[in-house]
Amino acid sequence: MASLFIFTLSTLNQADMFLSKADGKFDINKFRTLLESRAYLIDKGRVKGEGFSNIEIKKFNDFSFLKAISSAQSSLGYYYEARVDNGVVSSERVHHEYYTKSNIIVTENSQLIIKFDWTAEEISRTRVKTLLESLGLKLNPLRINDQLLRSLKNMYPWTAAKIDKIDKDGDSTKKVSYEIDPSNDQNTSVVDEQYSDHGKMSHLTFELPFKEKKHVSTPSHITVKLYSEGGHRIILNEDDFGHVDDFENFLIYLIEALFGTVNNEE
Template identity: 45%
Template sequence: MASYLYAFTLNTAEQPDLFYSEDEKLRLESVLEELERRQAPVDDNGFFDGEGFGQIERVRLGNTEAICAFCVTSSSLGYYNEAKIRDNSFTTEKRQHKYYTKSTIFLTENSEFIVMFDNSMEERAKSGVKKQIELLGFDMETFYIEDQLIRNIQIEGFPWHAATFNKIVKHGDSTRRVSFAIDPANSEDPSLVQQHYSDHGEMSHIKFDLPFNPDEPPHSITVTLYSDKNRIIINENEFQNTQKFYDFVVYLLNKLRELK
């Protein structure tokens, strides 16, 4: 199962007087208490009846203390004219149809905010999730996936399978975007597409293998990055259990920040 991740940094470093912050660390207990006060309401049938949070708990991500919770947000299916009877006469009324969806969020002691969706349909709620966290009093900065980060992954020598060049400007060439795949096991023959467009476009996507946990499987994990929406995709099925998956998420984000 693919997981869609988005990473942010909270503004606690710029606001040391924020009551959630202490000694340059996020006060997780204070944040947890506030999340519990904002739990999403549930109706008698178990369906959500409003936005908020649920299943809030303290966890460890690698060596990092964190809060894990579900964030419930409202999404709209659009407005429709529905038939109804009023005063024994047929009429129509414009009504909005909406539904509630969930995402998994992490708030770490290092002021990292991570949002995780189970599929591309759920990730439409990203702006609503950010709004829920901002209502707590936080601002946040997006972790951007940019051309230089993708090139640094290649320079670092991680095995990579596929990539995309975007915004190509090359005299005499009408190509504006090109996606291509390579055989990572073939280290002798360079990618002709990479050579042809490297100086003429921005890299906007890469699929690569990141070494992880050499003592036991999985020894490396396939990660896909997109500059579009700053999306990170990992296959959760590559891990033996949920805890290893969570540990890798923090390890990955730390590695990507180093490569920036």
């Protein structure tokens, strides 16, 4: 499962605005040069520093985006290691650190995705954000809130939801998670009818149509899971896609759909 965190980019704190084109588009070609100047170190096959690699610019329906791999420092904490010096055995407090991989995608519309392949890698999310902001960017997260989730629920077929902060007279329920059978179009969800209007939606699983797929083995609808908790996370199953190109193109399609929904709410 892939974990996604989506942001919008601002270059307002860059004095010369060199990453912004005259038409307002984000200059991903100059950004590529900037990332190349911050390549991470490799020692005997192991990443030994923070930075970027495998930088590439691609197109989806004449829409350009940049993809790259990012390395960020993570820590296992401090441990006491046994040491021997001239026959004397002692303990030494040692800081253990390592570097975690993530993928980033940046679009011409100043949108950015940080993608982790494993949940355990998400520990470096804040560090990756800090690393990107050290380049002169400001990252503003796409907030997965009650309003966005309800808008998506009304727009697309959905299969699961979670309601928090329930406040309903005569009912002590405070939160509820539920799934529905999408093939049953004769009956509605009683739980959804009882609680949907009495709390804050914090999770939604829905099916986003993907007509732009290139490979026959990629389904025409992709399951997307959104969570307000955990830093506004989005979960996708990469195994659903017939080819990596379809997965990358869907990421662009997804963020355009999400930001389009947000803009319609404003």
